[in-house]
Structure formats: structure tokens, C-alpha cells
Amino acid sequence: xxxxxxxxxxxxxxxxxxxxxxxxLIGFSGIFSLAHAAIYGIGAYASxxxxxxxxxxxxxxxxxxxxxxxxxxxxxxIPSLRVAGDYYVVASFGLQVVxxxxxxxxxxxTNGHAGLPGIPRxxxxxxxxxxxxxxxxxxxxxxxxxxxxxxxxxDSAFGRVLQAIRDDEIAAQAMGKNVVLVKIVVACISSALGxxxxxxxxxxxxxxxPSSFAxxxxxxxxxxxxxxxxxxxxxxxxxxFVLLAIPEAxxxxxxxxxxxxxxxxxxxxxxxxxxMLVRPEGILGRARARPR
Amino acid sequence: xxxxRSAFCTFAxxxxxxxxxxxxxxxxxxxxxxxxxxxxxxxxxxxxxxxxGAEMAAEEINAAGGIAGHKxxxxxxxxxxxxxxAVNAMRRLVEVEKVPFSLTSYSAPTxxxxxxxxxxxxxxxxxxxxxxxxxxxxxxxxxxxxxxxEVGVIAEWLAKDRNxxxxxxxVANDEAGRNSAKTFRERYxxxxxxxxxxxxxxxxxxxxxxxxxxxxxxGGDLLYISSYGRNxxxxxxxxxxxxxxxxxxxxxxxxxxxTFKSKGAEGMLVTKxxxxxxxxFAKKFKxxxxxxxxxxAVQYYTATRIFAKAAEEAMKxxxxxLTGEGVKDAIESIRxxxxxxxxxxxxxxxxxxxxxxxxxxxGGKVAVDKIIKAAH
Amino acid sequence: xxxxxxxxxxxxxxxxxxALCALGWGLIYGTTLHFHVAHxxxxxxxxxYAYVAQKxxxxxxxxxxxxxxxxxxxxxxxxxxxxxxxxxxxxALRTTLFIASLGLLTLIENLLAVVFTPxxxxxxIGWLSGPVQLGPVFLTRLHLVSVAxxxxxxxxxxxxxxxxxxxxxxxxxxxxxxxxxxxxxxLRRAHLLTYAVGSAITAPAGILxxxxxxxxxxxxxxxxxLASVAVIMGGIGSIPGAMLGALFxxxxxxxxxxxxxxEWQSTISFGVFLVFxxxxxxxIFGRKIQxxxx
Numbered sequence: 012x013x014x015x016x017x018x019x020x021x022x023x024x025x026x027x028x029x030x031x032x033x034x035x036l037i038g039f040s041g042i043f044s045l046a047h048a049a050i051y052g053i054g055a056y057a058s059x060x061x062x063x064x065x066x067x068x069x070x071x072x073x074x075x076x077x078x079x080x081x082x083x084x085x086x087x088x089i090p091s092l093r094v095a096g097d098y099y100v101v102a103s104f105g106l107q108v109v110x111x112x113x114x115x116x117x118x119x120x121t122n123g124h125a126g127l128p129g130i131p132r133x134x135x136x137x138x139x140x141x142x143x144x145x146x147x148x149x150x151x152x153x154x155x156x157x158x159x160x161x162x163x164x165x166d167s168a169f170g171r172v173l174q175a176i177r178d179d180e181i182a183a184q185a186m187g188k189n190v191v192l193v194k195i196v197v198a199c200i201s202s203a204l205g206x207x208x209x210x211x212x213x214x215x216x217x218x219x220x221p222s223s224f225a226x227x228x229x230x231x232x233x234x235x236x237x238x239x240x241x242x243x244x245x246x247x248x249x250x251x252f253v254l255l256a257i258p259e260a261x262x263x264x265x266x267x268x269x270x271x272x273x274x275x276x277x278x279x280x281x282x283x284x285x286x287m288l289v290r291p292e293g294i295l296g297r298a299r300a301r302p303r
Numbered sequence: 304x305x306x307x308r309s310a311f312c313t314f315a316x317x318x319x320x321x322x323x324x325x326x327x328x329x330x331x332x333x334x335x336x337x338x339x340x341x342x343x344x345x346x347x348x349x350x351x352x353x354x355x356g357a358e359m360a361a362e363e364i365n366a367a368g369g370i371a372g373h374k375x376x377x378x379x380x381x382x383x384x385x386x387x388x389a390v391n392a393m394r395r396l397v398e399v400e401k402v403p404f405s406l407t408s409y410s411a412p413t414x415x416x417x418x419x420x421x422x423x424x425x426x427x428x429x430x431x432x433x434x435x436x437x438x439x440x441x442x443x444x445x446x447x448x449x450x451x452x453e454v455g456v457i458a459e460w461l462a463k464d465r466n467x468x469x470x471x472x473x474v475a476n477d478e479a480g481r482n483s484a485k486t487f488r489e490r491y492x493x494x495x496x497x498x499x500x501x502x503x504x505x506x507x508x509x510x511x512x513x514x515x516x517x518x519x520x521x522g523g524d525l526l527y528i529s530s531y532g533r534n535x536x537x538x539x540x541x542x543x544x545x546x547x548x549x550x551x552x553x554x555x556x557x558x559x560x561x562t563f564k565s566k567g568a569e570g571m572l573v574t575k576x577x578x579x580x581x582x583x584f585a586k587k588f589k590x591x592x593x594x595x596x597x598x599x600a601v602q603y604y605t606a607t608r609i610f611a612k613a614a615e616e617a618m619k620x621x622x623x624x625l626t627g628e629g630v631k632d633a634i635e636s637i638r639x640x641x642x643x644x645x646x647x648x649x650x651x652x653x654x655x656x657x658x659x660x661x662x663x664x665x666g667g668k669v670a671v672d673k674i675i676k677a678a679h
Numbered sequence: 680x681x682x683x684x685x686x687x688x689x690x691x692x693x694x695x696x697x698a699l700c701a702l703g704w705g706l707i708y709g710t711t712l713h714f715h716v717a718h719x720x721x722x723x724x725x726x727x728y729a730y731v732a733q734k735x736x737x738x739x740x741x742x743x744x745x746x747x748x749x750x751x752x753x754x755x756x757x758x759x760x761x762x763x764x765x766x767x768x769x770x771a772l773r774t775t776l777f778i779a780s781l782g783l784l785t786l787i788e789n790l791l792a793v794v795f796t797p798x799x800x801x802x803x804i805g806w807l808s809g810p811v812q813l814g815p816v817f818l819t820r821l822h823l824v825s826v827a828x829x830x831x832x833x834x835x836x837x838x839x840x841x842x843x844x845x846x847x848x849x850x851x852x853x854x855x856x857x858x859x860x861x862x863x864x865x866l867r868r869a870h871l872l873t874y875a876v877g878s879a880i881t882a883p884a885g886i887l888x889x890x891x892x893x894x895x896x897x898x899x900x901x902x903x904x905l906a907s908v909a910v911i912m913g914g915i916g917s918i919p920g921a922m923l924g925a926l927f928x929x930x931x932x933x934x935x936x937x938x939x940x941x942e943w944q945s946t947i948s949f950g951v952f953l954v955f956x957x958x959x960x961x962x963i964f965g966r967k968i969q970x971x972x973x
Contacts, residue, residue: 014398043774087953097714098956100777101911104904105949115476116503116942125411125478126386129418143398218390218415226900230785237778273789273797280789283782288765291775347798476942503942509799509892512689513933514941520682533798537892544810545685546817 017143019259021215023251024150025208028157030235030247032204037233038241039165040197041177042096046087046103047232049110050080050202052224054209056114056121059130059219069133073210080206081199083110088198107226114221126220130213150211154248157204161244164200173197227276234279238286240293250293254279333376334369334625336610337396337405338603339389339412342381345507346409346532348559349431349599353408354379355592356600359584360607370611371618377607378402384477384506384532386415397423403627404610406603407443410434410479417443425627426634428610430602433556434482438652442627444634445654446606446647448677450479451486453554453574456659456675458490461552461572464673467524470552472501473514473538475530480506483554484529491527499523506534511541519547525572531556539567555598563667571664575671576657577644584643605642612640681815686933688813692822694929695829696884698922700906701913702836703881705921708910710853710873712773717758717780718881718906719899720787725751725882726889727791730802740805748882755878756871758783764867784900791896799893807890825887832880833922839876840918849873853916881906908952914965923963 029051036042057079058072067075087106088099114121121127133140133149140149164170175183176190184190213219231254239250258275266274286293338357342350361375369375378400380392389412396402403425407413410432420427421441429437433450437443461467470491474484480503488498500521502514515538518526526549528538535557542551543566552572562568578598579585588596610630616637617629639648647655662671704718728750732743762783766776807821840846851859852869860866888898909928913920928948935947955962 018394018398037774041774043777096774098911098960100714101904101907102949102953102956105908105952109946109949112943112946116940118481123478123481124386124476126415128415216387216390216394217418218386220386220411220415222385223387227785230781233778233781270793273792276785276789277793280782280784280786284762284779284786287771287775287779287782288762291771343797503940505942509895513686513936513944516682516685516689517936517941520685544817544819546810546812 014143017147019255020147021143021150023248023255024147024154025211025215026232026235026251026255027154027248028208028211029205029232030239030251031154031157031161031244032201032208033232034236034241034244034247035161035164035173035197035201035204037236038246039170039173039177040194041180042194042198043100043233044103044198044201045100045226045229045233046084046106046110047205048224048226048228049107050084050205051209051212051228051232052110052114052219052221053083053202054080054206055213055219055224056127056209057206058210059127059213060120062131062214063127063129069131069210069214072214073207076206076210077203080202080209084198084202085195088195104226107229111221111225114224121221124221126218127213128218130217130219132217133214146215150215153207153211157207158244158248160204165244169193169196231279234283238282238293242292246293333374334614335376335378335400335402336607337378337380337392337400337402339380339382339392339396339405339407339416340603341384341408341532342379344383344385345534346384348561349408349532349597350381351592351594352597352600353406353431353603355588355596356603356605357406357607359588359591359600360604360611364608364611370614371623375607375611377406382409382412384409384412386412389413390415390419393419393427397425403625404428404614404630406430406606406610408432410437410482411477413437413443414440414478417441420627423627424631426610426630428606430606431599432479433554434479435486436478436482438654440653442631443653444649446609446649447576447602447655448657448659449654450483450554450556451490452656452677453576453659454483454486455490457552457554457572457574457661458487458496459494460661460673461525461527462491462494462496465572467550468495469497469499469523470525470527471499471518471521471523472527472529473511473518474501474503475506475534476503477506479531479556480529483556484527487527487529504530504534504538506530506532508534509537511538512545515542515545515547519545523549525550525552527551528553528557528571532559533561535559536561536565536568539565539571541567543567558597558669560595563664568664569666573662573664573669575660575662575669577660579644582643601644605640605644605647608642609634609640609647613637683934683937684814685816686937687930688816688818688822690930690933691926692818692825693933694926695825696888697902697905697909697925697929698829699832699884700881700902701909701921701925702832702918703877703879704903704906705910705913705915705918706836706849706880707873707877708907709916710849711759711763711870713759713763713780714773714777714907715758715763715780716777716900716903716907717783717787718755718877719901719903720784721751721755721758721878721899722881722885722902723788723791723896723899724754725878725885726894727795729886729889730800730894733802734800740803744883744886747886748879751882751885752875752879755874759870759874764870784903788896788899795894795896797896799895800889801893802890804890819891821887821891825891828883828887832883833918836876836880837918845872849876905948908948910962912952912955912962914962917962917964920962920964 033047036044054076058076061067061072061075115123172188172193235250235254236247240246340350340353357377361377364375382389393416396405405427407427407429408431413429413432417440427443429445430447435449435451437445438449472484474480502518504511554574555576576598585596588600613630613633616633618625621629656677658677659675660671661673662669707715725747728747729743732738732746762779809820811818811820840850848864848869909924910921913924932944932947936944
């Protein structure tokens with residue numbers, strides 16, 4: 012069914028944006044964040060609320076989403092990046108848990124568990140983007156845009172500083188680079204981009220609720236990045252494609268719904284362990300020299 | 304390595320091809336409808352009843368020749384109390400399976416899929432969710448009364464008949480729980496009662512002692528449980544464990560097997576919607592599914608039968624073609640349906656009214672004290 | 680006042696469970712520097728081992744618990760042996776190990792969900808569910824056992840580390856792996872031992888909470904991450920720090936709901952954590968750290 016294929020491609024595009032933006036942190040800066048689903052959610056809620064409560068269109072909503080995402084990230088990044096990598100992991104987990112609590116319990120704003128239905132579809136100069144295939148083009152466009160932005164960033168001088176920090180933070184600091192500031196900037200850019208994915212999602216599915224933005228989603232997005240290969244930009248996109256295809260493949264095995272969800276997670280978990288043991292650089296990464 | 308890369312590429316291409324190549328649903332032969340139910344999770348016991356009821360109805364309909372000669376096929380989907388899953392299921396049912404009708408359940412999932420139903424002109428029928436917000440919505444029909452009917456009855460009964468003038472509330476933090484608590488405050492207040500405090504709990508939580516301790520400190524004559532499914536029995540047991548001796552109360556939602564078995568829930572004051580455990584339906588259900596039937600089994604059996612009748616009418620009117628719009632028009636024009644529990648009449652607000660019973664939970668059964676007749 | 684005492688008591692009970700998790704995780708992290716999130720899976724496995732031992736193998740409760748603790752210790756050893764040590768031999772980055780650990784956690788939790796369903800499973804705890812009333816505070820006997828277990832675990836661990844040869848070997852590795860190697864300590868064996876002890880001391884926590892509210896597959900993730908917060912706040916490498924950090928966190932969460940609506944309980948821990956790492960990143964008892972050391 013072509014509607015089905017179109018849906019798959021839209022989700023691949025959205026997850027590519029999420030994976031590319033998280034890759035700026037994990038792959039290029041060596042910062043492992045468990046909060047990307049929260050950023051995704053912040054973008055979705057910001058955009059949805061802008062549309063439903065303020066009547067702001069999709070484009071404005073997306074801009075608001077990016078701004079709010081960047082701000083949230085800055086708030087967490089500033090205290091925790093001053094310290095060290097493992098602290099950031101725990102702090103990002105904290106952000107994830109807190110944001111989920113906000114989505115669930117600040118009911119006056121987010122409608123809590125019941126979620127926000129009836130989010131309008133995007134409107135391009137009067138033309139409503141309704142059909143699944145039209146949305147493929149929209150989402151695909153933003154995926155390409157994200158890819159281009161990431162590419163510009165990583166190929167620039169700023170990108171080289173990022174890699175220097177990833178490879179040897181102390182040396183980078185010794186060379187006079189303001190490591191903390193650079194990390195905060197990259198965290199904000201990563202979140203701004205991740206939040207735009209949330210905006211796309213909200214206006215596509217037309218309904219959001221907190222359960223789509225929980226910790227397991229963060230782990231899934233991280234899995235996309237890691238499996239696809241975090242050193243090259245096409246890696247996360249391939250990761251998104253392959254990992255989203257797995258549940259579709261499972262469907263052909265007629266596994267009961269209740270078992271299908273944990274079964275997917277088993278496969279993701281197993282893939283992570285296997286890849287780290289056998290090929291830590293992912294599908295597309297260049298093989299690292301392995302010290303004996 | 305080249306091989307890993309090509310393996311993944313081949314895999315991906317195969318999946319894409321399969322998706323693109325899946326043939327469109329053939330019209331004309333089996334009539335497919337959806338059923339989005341809580342098959343797993345904290346409400347799984349409702350799911351057993353709902354699915355069983357729908358299945359029994361479909362089998363009986365098909366045994367009698369189907370709907371205008373077409374076989375009825377029900378596609379079951381699990382929302383596990385998560386509205387996002389319901390939305391995904393609804394999209395699949397509408398865009399891929401092209402159903403004209405779907406059964407639905409629970410308040411938040413139903414509210415989430417209703418805009419899709421209205422936009423795609425697919426009728427959804429809810430036999431279980433009771434939020435007041437479910438009334439007056441396009442393409443959504445409820446063959447269960449909204450909760451304010453039951454809440455109104457129990458609030459008055461507790462304040463006036465039982466003389467329990469102050470209450471503390473424990474509320475499920477979702478649409479249904481919150482909506483019901485809001486109505487309870489209004490009706491209990493109107494009947495002379497006073498709500499002293501309220502605490503929220505998660506539907507799938509297992510430890511409510513902090514919330515219960517806070518409520519206990521506020522006193523009150525009764526603890527009103529605006530929640531449903533598995534956590535009701537946990538709330539009851541933990542309340543007793545903390546030394547809370549005041550009576551518990553709730554609407555028919557709380558009547559699931561776990562609650563009947565819980566020692567803490569003994570004596571709980573409840574409302575109940577009519578269900579006859581000695582009926583032929585109940586016996587047949589027990590034989591087939593090896594578990595006692597409940598109110599929701601009848602609900603979904605009835606909803607499926609209502610669809611069958613409406614579909615027949617629609618097909619007669621439109622020369623054998625079946626659309627969601629046709630089904631909706633048929634429901635609106637027929638309006639009063641004969642069911643195994645008597646006559647069901649859809650009101651102008653797309654809802655139903657029923658008699659309501661109040662009583663206490665004793666030894667796994669409800670000892671009925673009073674019956675409030677429905678105003679038709 | 681009654682409410683405050685009740686909440687403090689609950690805090691102490693929950694704190695005992697956090698403490699057992701923090702002691703185990705902290706020991707492992709301080710000694711091996713592995714960010715072993717799969718410790719949450721060991722926590723959960725301990726509960727399922729106990730459930731299976733009691734319900735399927737029909738063992739008496741005490742025997743079931745003992746079996747479960749041993750099985751959990753073995754599980755911890757296996758994780759190090761089969762996953763972490765091979766990774767270290769290949770020169771893997773710390774992040775790589777963390778990712779593998781995350782993968783293991785996800786894999787094991789969901790495997791348990793498929794085999795046992797995600798619904799909570801109840802164990803028979805007999806007289807332990809009996810009520811205990813201490814003034815205005817209502818608890819169960821199981822809750823008292825939890826507190827006693829944490830206290831016993833703490834003192835046993837301290838004694839083990841101070842007074843046994845193996846314990847001293849672990850402390851040596853923890854303070855300086857190179858020095859330890861120089862004096863002839865086999866690092867690989869020391870790690871395995873650390874995993875055994877760390878897993879064994881956390882196992883009772885998983886079992887106790889399962890006895891209280893049921894065995895569930897996904898609880899471990901929350902517990903291991905709270906344990907890591909407790910260890911960081913208490914100071915990495917400090918056993919008393921981990922204990923204090925855990926108790927502090929639990930009391931904060933439970934007393935916090937006195938004034939804050941209870942649905943915001945989880946927010947309290949992380950809010951406090953963020954404040955802590957800004958003001959005193961090394962924690963209460965930790966060594967002074969450099970910015971890039973961890």
C-alpha cells in the first residue's frame with residue numbers, strides 16, 4: 012500500500028533529523044546524551060501549543076520549537092558540562108525524566124496524559140500539506156536541510172574544534188580553546204535541530220502525548236546513531252532507515268502486538284551489544300585502528 | 304566491511320518492496336471493522352471482556368449469513384491504555400484497511416482518534432470510556448453513559464443516604480480519572496459534601512503510599528477512588544496497610560477481577576451498570592473463554608451488533624456500497640436498537656442512558672442497595 | 680507531624696533500597712570505572728530469580744532469596760567476563776563500554792518482559808506482610824527487614840573492604856590500578872570479584888521491592904540511574920558517601936511530597952542533583968576531580 016510506504020518514509024526522515032542532530036553530540040563531540048527524546052518532545056509540544064493556543068502556523072511553530080529546545084538544553088548543559096562526560100550522562104537522564112514529568116503533570120499547559128489532539132497540518136501559502144506523499148517531500152526537505160547544516164558545521168573550523176575536543180579534551184583546552192563554551196553551543200544547536208523534528212512529528216500525526224517522548228525513545232535515537240556509524244553524516248540516516256525497517260519486517264512474522272514492542276527492544280539492545288563488540292564504529296564508520 | 308553494508312542494503316530494499324507491493328484491500332467481500340482495545344497492560348482484564356464480546360457477536364452474525372451476505376471480520380488492535388498507540392492503530396485501520404467503522408475504548412485514546420474519525424468519515428463506537436468529553440463529538444457514538452451519570456448518583460448517595468459528608472480523593476492522572484474527579488467535586492458539593500484533598504496516581508503505578516499517607520493526614524469520612532483497572536486493588540490494599548479505616552468508594556470502573564479478590568476493597572461502596580451474570584450470554588461467554596463475563600463483554604457484543612444492523616441498513620440504501628458516512632446516517636435514522644439488555648436509544652449527544660445501581664462490595668459481589676432508573 | 684513521621688519512615692525504607700543499589704554500583708564504578716548501567720538489569724534479574732525459585736521451583740522463601748542472590752552475583756560476573764573484559768582487551772573507549780552496557784540493560788529487561796509479561800508478579804511473603812505500628816507510623820514487617828538489610832549490608836561491605844585480603848585488593852585497584860598491578864594483583868580477577876560483591880549487595884534490593892509491590896521488568900533502569908546520582912552526590916570512591924547519598928535522596932523525595940504535589944516526586948532528585956554538581960561536583964566525600972578526569 013503506497014500510503015504505508017509514504018508513512019514509513021516520513022518517519023525515516025523525522026528520525027534522520029533526530030539522529031543527525033544527536034550525532035553532533037555523540038559522534039562529533041563525544042558527549043553522550045540520554046535526553047534527546049525530551050528535546051524531541053519539547054519541540055513537539057512547543058509547536059503544537061503554538062498552533063492550538065496561539066494560532067501560529069507550522070513555520071512559526073517550528074521556529075518556536077527550535078528556540079525552546081535550544082534554551083532547555085542550555086539550562087542543563089551549562090551546569091553539567093562544566094564537569095565531565097559521565098556527569099552529563101546522568102544530568103541528561105535527569106532532564107529526560109523531568110521533562111516527561113512536565114509533559115505528564117503540567118496539565119494546564121500540556122493536557123497531561125490525554126495529550127493534544129487535532130494539531131493542524133502545515134500550510135504552504137494556502138496549500139495544505141495533507142496527503143502522505145506531500146508530507147514525504149516536506150519531511151524529506153527538512154532532513155536534507157538538517158544534513159546540510161550538520162555538514163557545514165562539521166566541515167568548518169568549529170567542526171574541527173569539536174573533533175579535537177572529542178579526541179583529546181585536555182589538549183584542546185591546553186591550546187586555548189574554550190571547551191565549555193563550544194560544548195554548550197553544540198548542545199544548543201543539536202537541540203534546536205532535534206526540536207524541529209518534534210515539530211514535524213506533531214503536525215504529521217496531528218496528536219501528541221507524553222508516552223512518545225520517554226527514555227526508551229532516547230535510547231532508540233542513540234541506537235540509530237551508534238549503529239549507523241557516528242563518524243560520517245550518512246551513518247545516522249542509514250541507521251534510521253534500517254532500524255525503522257526492522258519492526259516492519261517483524262510484522263510479516265505475525266508476532267502478537269503485545270510481544271512485538273519488547274521484541275523490537277530486544278533486537279535493538281542485542282544489536283548495540285554486538286556492534287560494540289564486533290564493530291564499534293557502526294555500519295558506515297571507518298574501522299578504527301585497534302590497539303593490542 | 305562490504306558484506307555488512309550490502310546485507311543491510313538488501314534487507315532494507317526487500318522491506319521497502321514488500322511495503323510498496325502490499326495489495327490494496329479488496330472491496331466487496333469480507334466487511335472489515337476495527338477494534339482498538341486495552342489488550343495488554345493495566346486494563347487487560349477489560350480487554351478480555353471487550354474482545355470476547357465482539358468476537359462472540361461476529362461469530363453469531365457470520366453463522367447467520369453475515370451482513371447482507373458478506374462475512375464480518377474484526378481487526379483487533381491493542382492500545383494498552385496509550386493514546387499514541389490508538390492513533391497509530393486508527394491510521395492503519397483507516398488508511399490501509401479502509402474500514403468504515405471501528406470499536407474503540409478508554410477516554411483518552413478515543414478522544415485522540417476522534418478527529419481522525421471525523422476527518423476520514425469513519426464511525427467509531429465506544430463501549431467503555433466514560434469521560435464527559437466524549438459526548439457531542441462528530442462520528443463518535445457511545446453506547447455507555449458518560450461518567451457524570453454514575454458519579455452524580457454515587458456522590459448524592461454517599462452524602463445523603465450514607466451521611467458521609469467529607470471526602471478525600473485519589474485520582475488517576477489521565478483524562479478519565481481527572482474528568483470523573485472534577486464531576487465528583489461538583490455533584491458531591493451540590494449534595495452537601497466537602498472534598499478535603501486530592502492526590503494523583505499513575506494508572507500503571509505500584510506504590511501509592513506517599514499519596515495515601517498525605518490523604519490520611521487530612522482525615523475525611525471516605526476515600527473516593529477515581530481510578531480503574533489494576534491499580535484500584537493496590538490502592539485499597541495499601542490504604543488499609545497504612546491504617547486508613549474509612550470507607551472506600553468508586554464507580555463501576557473499579558469492578559475488575561483484581562478488585563473483587565482484594566481484601567482491602569471489601570465493603571467498598573460502588574455504582575454498577577446493569578449486568579446479569581445468569582443470562583444466556585454470560586453462560587455462553589464463560590463456556591467459551593473460561594472466565595466470568597462482565598459488563599463490558601455485553602457492551603462490545605452490543606456495539607458490534609449495532610454496527611451490523613446499521614451496515615445492513617446503509618447497504619440497502621446505497622445499493623450494496625458501504626461507507627462510514629452511510630453507517631453514521633443509518634445509526635442516526637434507526638436511533639433505537641434492540642439489545643440483549645433491552646432497548647438502547649442513542650441520545651442527541653451521541654450517548655446512551657442506563658439504569659444505575661448502588662451498593663457495596665461483599666465477598667466478590669455487589670450487594671445492591673438502590674436502583675436509580677434512567678430518564679429516557 | 681504524624682504525616683511527616685510517616686513520610687520520613689517511608690523515606691528510610693526506600694532509602695535502604697537505594698542504598699543497596701548505590702553501594703553495589705558505586706563499588707563497581709569506583710573500582711573499574713565502568714558506567715555499568717546494566718547493574719539495573721542485575722537488580723531486576725535478582726527479583727525474577729527469587730520469583731522463579733519460589734513459584735516455579737517451589738523453594739521456601741529464604742532459600743529462594745539465597746539462591747537469587749548467588750545467581751545475581753554470577754550474572755554480574757558473566758556480564759564483566761563476556762562483555763566488558765573483551766571490550767577492554769580491544770582497547771574500547773569508555774563510551775563504547777557504556778553503550779554496550781545500555782544495550783545489555785535494554786536487552787535483558789525486554790527479554791524478561793517477553794518471557795514473564797510486563798505485568799507485576801506477586802510473590803508469597805507470608806508473615807512479612809504483617810503490619811507494624813510504631814507510634815503514628817504504619818509499616819509492614821518487610822519494610823523493617825529492608826532497613827535492617829541495608830544496615831547489615833553496609834557494615835558487612837565495610838568490614839570486607841577493610842579487613843579481608845580480597846577487600847584490600849579491591850581498594851588497591853580502586854585507588855590506583857597501576858600500583859595494584861605492580862604489587863601483583865591480577866586486575867581481571869579483582870574486577871570479577873568486584874562485580875560479584877557489587878551484584879550480591881544490590882540483589883536484596885531488587886528482591887525486597889519485588890516482595891513488597893511485585894516483580895516488574897522495567898524498574899531497574901530508574902534504580903540504577905538514581906544509584907548513580909547517589910554515588911556522585913556522595914562522592915565517587917566513597918562507600919559511606921554512597922550510603923549517605925542514597926538516604927539523603929530518598930528522604931528528600933519522600934519529605935518533598937509533604938509540600939510538593941506527589942506527581943513531581945522524581946523531579947526533586949534531579950533538581951537537587953543539578954544544584955549539587957554546580958556547587959560541589961566532587962560530592963560529599965569525593966576526591967577532588969579534574970574537569971576531564973571522568
